[in-house]
Amino acid sequence: MWPFIGEYVQTLLMTQVQKTVQDSTSLMGSFKFVNIDLGDIPPRIGGVKVYTEKVKRDEIYMDLDIIYSSDCEIEVKLKGVSAGIKDLQLHGTVRVILKPLINQAPFFGGISVFFLNNPNIDFNLTNLANALDLPGLSDMVHTIIQENIASIMVLPNRIVVEMAKGVKISKLKFPSPDGVLRIHCLEAKELVKADIGLMGKGKSDPYTVIRVGAMKFKTPVINNTIEPEWNSVFETIIDQRDGQFMDVEVRDEDTGGKDDKLGTLSVELSPVADKGLVDNWLPLENVKSGKLHLRLQWLYLSKDPLLLNKSILANNKEGAASKNDLSSCILMVNLDSARELPKQFTANIFDLLFSRSKKMSEPSPYVTINVGQKTETSNVVNDSTDPRWEQGFRFLVHDPNFQVVDLKVKDKKTEMVLGELSFPLKNLLAAPNLEDDRFFQLKKSESNSEISVRFALRVLTTEQKVNWKQDTENLMSASAQSTSVDEGVKPAPGAGSPPPASPTNPISPTGKGKPASPVSPTAPSAQAASANEIVPETVQSVQSQAPKAIPPAKTLEREGSVRQRVTSIGSDVLGEHRMGRIQLTLRYSMQRGKLAVVVHKCVGLPALGKDNFSDPYVRLFLLPDRGTKKKTKVINNNLNPTFDETFEYSVTPQELVGRQLEVEVKNDTGMFSSSQKDMGMVLIDLAEMDVSKATTEWYDLCPESEIKRKETDI
Incomplete structure (x- = not known):
């Protein structure tokens, strides 16, 4: 690829960079590149990192460490004096996203490439700076080259290529920001x-x-x-x-x-x-x-419009102190296409002098998008009444109740306006998911011109979990949603749809390892269970149904610690002892003689730190052996942590009958946490475990004293 990349870079330097240098100051008016040769030594990849966490099964994230130490020969001229650029070096991290993965070559539908941060660029100018005594020339050229690279492929800019026809790659082209x-x-x-x-x-x-x-x-x-x-x-x-x-x-x-x-x-x-x-x-x-x-x-x-007023009030107070207008929302505008734009009359100088008739020609349309004091401009599509731009723009919005987004479609040849659209942002506050995606009629257009745009509004908030009702429904949904452990695992061919299981809990309640609430889990069929044995490491996860409807807008406090609550949450999330709940998957592999325990997540944990947060982690013991301790990572500043970690214990089926699984949620004591460590525990009697299938349940966390008391009673 290197010779072709060299030609691309040469064109970039001769057009964009050279013009930018010439326009930067009157002293640079005669600046130009005389010769550009990037040499024969291509960049090398210093390392490749492939992400295995926080990624879905239909995508691949890779970071490539790009190192370029060139043998290039670049000659520039300024005011008749020639000089060279030598020792050109570039070092940066390129992220490559392959998404979505498909079942046909090349096995991914699209590719997105970008620099996470500005790459380090270094070079030396010979003769020119000393000859003309122009201070800062090297820094100026350095900055211009860096800004041009940034405008192409440094976030938020990226290069996106569709690799397979018929595959939607809109999430690569218009990703939602973090x-x-x-x-x-x-x-x-x-x-x-x-x-x-x-x-x-x-x-x-x-x-x-x-x-x-x-x-x-x-x-x-x-x-x-x-x-x-x-x-x-x-x-x-x-x-x-x-x-x-x-x-x-x-x-x-x-x-x-x-x-x-x-x-x-x-x-x-x-x-x-x-x-x-x-x-x-x-x-x-x-x-x-x-x-x-x-x-x-x-x-x-x-996506919760109820948080908008809170955000605006907080921003007005903070903005008044700092004398700045702060944003309450982000607006994403995905400009797709237009249709039936009007043709334009064109005439050259001879037509005007000799009164010749003017001709109708197709326009070269582009779009300007204005929100507040910021204006973005799309690419130009040459000679088309049905242009397709497929570009995304983002704007920070102060108050959507009063602001408007203005779009103007213009012809690059004549700079005449082909149509306009004025869209009040307050319309999005009542729209589903704060989004509006359709064809809009263009005003001031001579024909039935329309433009296809997607407007999406997101409220800015300091709260990490802002829609508890939706989050809880997602956590406890009975639909066939997979976790990071079982995502993509399907029954073997011919197994058919898994039938509903008996309402009886897979692990019988003993007063200690009782699931959080009566549920009716959808268990895999026997055929599916046997199919999963093909990959012993895979744990078939089954989601439980939501317990009960969550009462709206209920504020909860526990022992003076204010929980992280915003819109709605019910006592079911806190569990019987109001200490929260934990979701676990248990699976025993007869072939491997191993018990797999998947720690998925916790909800409704108490806030033990001075900052009204906790730093939870989970510790497991396969009793009665205390030497079997296993531990998850610590999730800082979170009352609803997601772990999705798998642990295995080697144990025979006969030994399993006499074992208990002790699960403890602990608080990592640190700078912002109190000395209190215990956040609740669960004791599961494995004698009642159905070893033929995997089971996923929510368990109420209870104090250690409660577990000890029940053991004494028994």
Whole structure:
């Protein structure tokens, strides 16, 4: 591929980059590339990481470490002086998503490629900078090249290719973002004195540049200080929280010269999203001294319109303090196509001079989309009355009750408006899932022109779980939904649909290992169970039905700890002892002589930390042997953690009868947690286990004292 990539890069440099350099300043008007040869050494892949967690069975996520140290020959000319670019190096992480997986070659329907963060680009300019004494020329060319790469394939930009016909890859083209990051760049202290005066006293004129993917933000310059206070607030949409970083650079402004660096730092976004809020003084790197005060807030996306007023009120209060207009929603506009656009009259200069008749021609339409102070422009589709753009745009919205999205379809040849659409965002607040996807009639059009657009609104909230009714229904649904353990496992051919099982619980209640509520699980048939033995590691999971209807809008508190509740939740989620519930799958393999225990998730756990959260994990023992301890990972700051971890115990069928499974939910005591560790436990008598099939149940967590009391009674 390398020779063809070289031709593509050559075209990119000769067209986009060269023009950008020429337009940057009057001194660069004569800048041009004379020769571009990227050499014979292609980039190499330093490593490949394939994700196995938090991915679905019909997709593959890979990160490729791209390293390029070239033998390129690039010659540029400015004001008649020629110079070369040498030692060009590039290093970055490329994410590749193959989705959806299909049962025909090439076995995936689409591919999406992008840089998670701006790649590191380095090169040297020879002769030119010294000859013309142009300060900052190398930095200028470096920045322009980096921004052009970012505009093509650094998030949120990506390259998406359809690999199989008839496969919808809209989720690759228009993925839903993970959230919104609100960045408060507050102040700095102990900065380096970049400008030393005659009296030996120093000062700096600091400002901060923040980059997240292809987005770039800059604070104002504060003159004559090493302890600036910016109090600047920025908001940016985050597509991939895992793997992305926020790069920060503090600089000293020098009028007419190169700005000095006062320090840098890099912040990983995934921990910020997990915590929700980070407010810290962070030490600057690559400098003798200096600290930067950042406040980072993660905002989740919700389809619940009832949260809008709460978000607006909180933003108005916070925005008034920081003198910034903060966003309450994100608007996603997926521009698909248009049809029956009007043709345009065209005439050249000779037609006008000699009064010749004008001709009708097809337009070259493009669309401008405006929301508030931001305007986006689509690609141009040449010579078409039925153009297809298939582009996505996102806007941060202050208040959808009053704002409007305006679309204008224009002809690139004449710049005339072919049609307009004005859509009030308040219409989405009453729409199902806050979405409207259809053909809209264009106004000010001479024909029956229509445009196909999908509008989707999401409310920004600091609450991680915002629709408890929906979440609980998803957790306890009796439909054939699979977990990460059993997703994609189907009965063997001819097995047919699995019949309903008896209402009797698969594990008989003993007063200790009793499931959370009377349920009627849908169990796999005997044929399906035997088919699953083909892959012993696979555990056939069966979802239980929801217990009872959840009463609306019920606020719950336990021992003074405020639970994370927003819209609606019922006492069933908290269980009989109001300590929460845990979902487990048990499966015994006769062929392998192993008991598999899958710890799926917990709901309604108590908040034990000072921040009204807990850091739960699950510990298991196969009693009476205390040496069989197994443990899940810790899920920080979560009252409804999802583990989806599988543990196995080697035990014979005869030994299984005399064993009990002790499941304990613990709180990882740390900086923000109390010293209290016990969050509840379950004791399951395996003598009552049906070894012929897998069973998935919700169990009420109860205190250890309750388990001990029942054992004494027995």
